[in-house]
Amino acid sequence: MLQVQNLQVTYPTPQGKAYAVNGINLEVAAGETVGIVGESGCGKSSLARAVMRLLEPSAGRVVIGGVDVTSLPKRKLRPLRQRIQMVFQDPAASLDPRFTVGQLIGEPLTLTEKHRATRNKRVLALMDDVGLPVALFDRFPHQLSGGQRQRVAIARAIAPRPDIIVLDEPVSALDVSLQAQVLNLLVDLQQQYRMAYLFVSHDIGVVQHMADRIAVMYLGRIVEIAPYADIMESPQHPYTQALLQAIPVMDPRRSRIADKQILTGDVPSPLSIPSGCAFHTRCRFATDRCRRSVPPLHSVGSDSLVACHLSAPSTESPFN
Template sequence: MTPPNAPAATARPTTALLSVRDLAKTFPGRRRLGRPAAPVRAVDGVGFDLEAGRTLGLVGESGCGKSTTGRMLVRLLEPTAGTIAFDGQDITHTPQRRLRPTRRHLQMIFQDPYSSLNPRQTVARIIAEPLLVQGGSARDARVKAAELLDLVGLGHEHLDRHPHEFSGGQAQRIGIARALATGPRLIVADEPVSALDVSVQAQIVNLLERLQDELGLALLFIAHDLSVVRRICDRVAVMYLGRIVEIGTKREVYETPAHPYTRALLSAVPLPDPVAERRRERILLLGDPPSPASPPSGCAFHPRCAKAQDVCRTRRPVLEAVGSPTRQAACHFPDSP
């Protein structure tokens, strides 16, 4: 039986650095007035592949499960079900001690640079800490920290300063330097620019693009800003209520979206041309996103979808190829290019 949200069987074969299949995470519900609450299925059968040196964008509304997915991939959260394979090795339930050698190749950049940096530590200590955990010497770790600061656009003269002495963009550069300390092959970037000013966002995106080209990194770029995702990503996966509803190349998803949710998200992205902005059709979604504690039957998007029919209310769609083997959508009535 095919997993409900795995890549379609017709997708082109790949040599994936990261391969995720039917990944799920369920949190226990909070008790209210002594009554047990329904469990929250934050991630519900996610599947995708990411090749070395490539970038996959994971987009969707707040609360759709993007960050939970990213944290499971680096094992900051334990998956409830599914598999995570990194470089051909299943790391889904590998004990933390045995996972340490793999962790040097799998790092994360967090959304809020200030909350992810220890305010009591110097920049040198923050960047060096992953190397010390991996068994490196303090002297070598400090030398490496200075090199990494230069790499991300901060001088080594900042080594002995503390996080509060830096702007948001500078602090995020320190977080990026820390993620690069162990020489990773894959970085999960969890909304790394959403807390920054627009002008600073462009600088950080440019930095990530340069680092990817120079170091051959694979990136899983989690974001809700589709303009940023379009700039940096090769492929895009759209999430809704814990599931991937569309995945394909950047050109396919942005120019010929197949899922109505993807079309609605893209219609909300501002256009630089005021005339085109006034003329284009805006797609307004009905109501609010459902609660993951009590998701709708059938297709989770059907209460907000103008195309919904009876089958959408009773049968959950699976990811299937639409128009090309590189693009799949989970919709009973997808828009064909």
């Protein structure tokens, strides 16, 4: 359904070129959920926006349903928008404050359904699908709660029946109780509409409840990608292990990994990416080889890839 090939997104700055996305390769199959996780500043949102062509890639390709969208002129992107939609982090910023709920959800339908009565009937069905009361049809975004606004954004995204939805931190602006409700809603809608999700989050604990596979990003690169169970039970990259340690557990004496790796320091600037493995400045397992050479993504099982010298086949993993 979605193929990302050697994708790069760069930003010019007075200090030089900053690499937000640096050679990403990724696939999302029909009906699959792929989670993209990592700290703020790792390039997750830039990747999501480049997939939607809200940002122009500097290099590489994005292929949706066999169509290379990076080579399409902008006037030819509109028909493709029905196949891929996006839900943003802040619904208050992504919803036009001049439109009512009915107008917001119905706007994508104007391309295919010209009769207002038929369109409104479809809008009411979508509101029911996402758990919005009919009484909100004529309300404006500022009259809704945060959870209701995000449900409007989700209803608008599924209105044209897309094949895939890009979810950029869709629950991070909500409190914990609302997060669970929206995540459960997304699971139900995926089963109902048979969509694929590209789910971006800084919190691996959120993604774990939905993802079939998880891709871990650090400074513009994927450092590990594997099925959900493999990531949670046997992470191969020290950065993945550190992210897992940040997930709260009910019993503080429990540990997912016996040898804890506590993440310290900040993500380096994309203007001065460290040489070799970019994570070596924060990794207690780093060697001279890590500082000299960039580890390529290599297979560590039938469905898992990791970019770490310590997980190379000839080297014993520090987590074994």
